[in-house]
Amino acid sequence: MDRGTERGAPPSRGAGKGAADGPAAAGRVPLAVVVVDRDGMVSHWSRGASRLFGATKELAIGRSAADLLPVSGALAEDSPPYGVYAAYDGLGPDLESSLDGGLSYPAAGRARLTVPGADRVDVLWWAYPLVGPGRERLLVLAADAGALHQDLDLDEGTVAVERIAPAFALHTDFPGADELARRLPEILPSMSVGESARIVAQVLELGYPVMEFSQNDRVPVTPDWGVPRRAERKARRERAARAAAEGLPLPQEELDEGEDLEYVAVRERLEFLNEVSGKIGTSLDLSRTIVEVSRAVVPRFTDVAGTYLREQVVAGEGFPDGVPDTTTMWHRVALEHTDEPGRWDDVVPVGEAMPFPAHTPFFQCMTTGEPVLVPRISEQMGHAIASQFEKRDIRPLITGRSMLVVPLKARNVVLGFMILLRHPERVEFNDMDRVTGAELAARAGLVLDNARMYTFQESVAETLQDSMLPHIPPRMAGCDIATRYLPGTLLGRVGGDWFDSVKLPGARTALVVGDVMGHGLNSAAMMGQLRTAVQTMAALDLPPAQLLRNLDDLAQRLGDTYLATCLYAVYDPIASELHIANAGHIPPVIVRAGDGRSELLDLPTGAPIGVGGVPFEAVRVRVAPGDRLLMCTDGLVEVRGEDIGVGLATLTESAAHPAASMDDACDAIIRALNTRGGRKDDVALLMARLNGIEPDDVAEWRISLDPVEVGRARAVVREQLHDWGLGKLADGAELMVSELVTNAVRHSHSRPVELRLVRGDSLLCEVDDDDHDLPNLQSAGPTDEQGRGLRVVSTLAREWGASRTKAGKTVWFELTLPRR
Structure with missing residues (x-):
């Protein structure tokens, strides 16, 4: 989520809807953001909340929200250790009832509190009940009302406003409604697209946070990051250059402000990288890791994130050493974005594989292993990139956007890359973003490589186990x-x-x-x-x-x-x-x-x-x-x-x-x-x-050691098969029985040969004798008189075999029963 800011622009005043002095402008207000889970515990505590309420993030996360937020009726003797709350001025149910789960609609209020080491603070708060599959049950926004009084820039002769109160209004009541709705997710940047979209949708439905300066004067509140845009930093550098050229010193406050803001920007990015590192690599599952990497950067760092991996990485296989070339296939394994659902899905579906030609920035990234920054995708570049997508025009999705392509590599091997895009109205990627993206990709690449190696080892182990x-x-x-x-x-x-x-x-x-x-x-x-x-x-x-x-x-x-x-x-x-x-x-x-x-x-x-x-x-x-x-x-x-x-x-x-x-x-x-x-x-x-085998499905005969008995064996087998209704098998079975019984009579020593037929799911025929030597398939020549018997059995039978027994051996074959 977004954190409160070090410095904030004063709220801009304007008339409410229908007022005479023009439409209301957005109030850029430093906000404290707190999320409470279904158990009443704090699950998110922004830096703004730490400054406003006096508790650090480490102390706040996991504690009861009622102990940390201003609630109605709190007394000094039983107040929480981080502040003394009093002078509650509510506009709806008190915050305490909302923390207890009694809030079914949004509420707002005002409270005065004393924070250790600071003066009494006048706090405005807005509370939104949340519904859905996640654990989040309450979103609380808060601002320092006293600071808002001091920062009001009133025209000469204007009577100062004595009352500022929190309230709710439809964001469509104000000009620039789309801009208001677009900026609202900035307070939830560390959440996944699905989670933040769900919360933002509920906030817009329940009512946009506003401040009332009078009954008819409302100003919509939007978050203020407090970090200057690139253009502001550029203007400050130009002023410094002009001052140096004219031999004039730059005002000290502007120098201090610049140093502070640059420091804040660097700290923001370091904190962002730390948060991303904590969110990725929670498991060694490759597909889950891919999703974690993509969701970690949207929407806080970028608006669109597409992840591509080598074909062999997705398949859990090894790949040759060396730099990828134009024949290397890259699989699109994940795509996260903040656009409307379905806008990207049909044009660039997940699961598609394609190579990239040498003239594209993607090929440059994966061959050099370095990030590639495109401040704005021109019409010409958009056309060149779109030419890789047959029968699909992606130019409306990419033209005019800022693009950063970062390699996903580990141990000096490029496993894939991420394509990061920002909306045209958002500040474009800069050199600091390039460094941030490179660090992000390095951490993500190592996590992906660990998951890849684990997946490969799992595949080897599974193959070994299945083979055994x-x-x-x-x-x-x-x-x-x-x-x-x-x-x-x-x-x-x-x-x-x-x-x-x-x-x-x-x-x-x-x-x-x-x-x-x-x-x-x-x-x-x-x-x-x-x-x-x-x-x-x-x-x-x-x-x-x-x-x-x-x-x-x-x-x-x-x-x-x-x-x-x-x-x-x-x-x-x-x-x-x-x-x-x-x-x-x-x-x-x-x-x-x-x-x-x-x-x-x-x-x-x-x-x-x-x-x-x-x-x-x-x-x-x-x-x-x-x-x-x-x-x-x-x-x-x-x-x-x-x-x-x-x-x-x-x-x-x-x-x-x-x-x-x-x-x-x-x-x-x-x-x-x-x-x-x-x-x-x-x-x-x-x-x-x-299941057993019924006696009627088994037929057995004893064959004496006389070659004449082979003919009787053929006859009894044919007769038995006709009795079982298996006459279609009689010719083949009779021929194979003749061969097996002939061999058994020829090689038996003293015990009669046993012939058995078993009718089950197949027809089984077994011939037992007292010779321990197992028969072998032989290649009989044109003039050989022997060696063709088992060849006939092997050709006609569905399956056959021979095994030793205590008394000798058994040679058997099976035939598939005809369909009834």
Whole structure:
């Protein structure tokens, strides 16, 4: 917001609307500006407020407004420490009621107060109730009435006005209404465009602040910055030059005034830079940082701010060294302005990318890395700039405006630039603005570079994590699966939690959830090794306890730095059974479809992977079609300072709630557990609905080790598929079964070959034999009699594979069911 000024021009007197002595002129008055939040605390305290009320900004911010502002009925003995208030002369509800939230319309008043170290001060105040989404609830403007009496420049013979009172009027009651409305935002320059526009709109609607010198004499009040315009400083320098040429000294008061005003100007700019620095870089989110940088300079420093960044910066990528050239693409990432809504949006939309030719000031800025100042954009320059925008004429938006282009660079690398424009009626950018803009851009560039590097690292971490986590299909044989992964809120996106599912022979599915202790890249790397090992050992169809035993041995060989917990379950949809082993992990939850009851499965806990020398046990759990199995890591249920039993109870309760889908059920569980707060660990969640496979959807045969039996295998497969209504698959399935059974009969040692068909979401065919050597695809020549069987299977099947079993091996293939 604008601050009160060191020096102010006296108010100009004029007749009110309809008076005989002409229209009223604006009263340039030093104003104290105070904003009060919804809790009655001061959220903004201008320098003018510090001078008028005697409290510094540091002491005022965050204090109760009732302790700092003049209120009705205050007594000396219970008055605030910064002043004694008395002689209240109100024109509406007292300010105390407005501070208490009782103000529903604007109020104005007058009070006398004694400030420590100063004489009694006669204060005029205006209070505006504010509504909207922000925390601001009251805007208070105040002025020194005594100083206004002294500064009145009355003509000779004019009777001095004895009464000045605050009041309200429509700004349209006065000539130059547009100018009044335009200057009003100057008291709120440090707010964003949206916030200041909302407050200014309410002030204009409720009534423009005015001073009444009589019942019919009103003067509108506008803020006075107290810093001379460039033309005034130029005139003072010319007077000094003339005085020096004539050998005459310049009046001392003018020298003092010049030094004071220059000092004020420098101090204003330093304070502006400090305020901007405090507003940008509040987060490492690149898009948020871009918006903060743009909003920090509008409208206080400029009226329009457009931010452009390199294409690679927006994409979170690196870019080549060296100076940008005419082929470099620049993305318009933000645009803030004080013009009417929509005026810029269609002409220069955010998100557009374009190069800039060498003759433009933008190219000069990004190649030299120095600010470029254009005092006024001429018609010729406006036409040259507009030529870069196809089918859009931006000349009305830029011609006649003052422009400053500042580079956004860090570590001597130009990341982008900002185009700053001022309205034609506003004082143009000068050399001091160039220096201010360069300093502003340097600070903003460093903040943007930090956000860029963080975004890049986040992208790398996210890519690493996504590459290590599997993309599990939502449907496996006899079960539906849904998963969720949430990174730790404070520890980055990379962690050691994982989940997985592995297709096993016999239409079974292995379900895995694990958690490497610790966080960061090392834990993620360890997780990747363990997950790969589980995938490999699961393909060998090892029993759950034996798999965890082998995983523990592997972890010890990899090193003793890390430990991990793991829960490994094998679901057999034909037998309706779970075979589960636990290595120090939290137990899973089973939700029974029959009655909706949920419970934690009672499993032998076991020791974490990596401890060594500890046995693992597996248990078998009977399940029914429709039961749901929930497996997760402790990050979901564990909160620092809380017993983990509370989280497990919440998990069990939330898992029992019905949901429209598996994804909805996972989301409901996440919401239920996240509402407790305090989660700092990664979360891996796997939910499986155990649908089972009906006996009528499974067909099995035993084939003796006789080549003649291959023909019987083809016949029974064809007959079974016709019984299931899958006659369209009979020819292809019969051919592939013939090849697999022929190989099995040829290579089996003593045990009969087993042939199985399973009808589910696809048609699964499995052939088991007692030979442990897995088949390989071969390239058969024109005269070779063997080596074409698996090539046929690979060509006709949707998917195929082979895996070892305890008794030998299983070779299988899948076919997509025809649409009904």
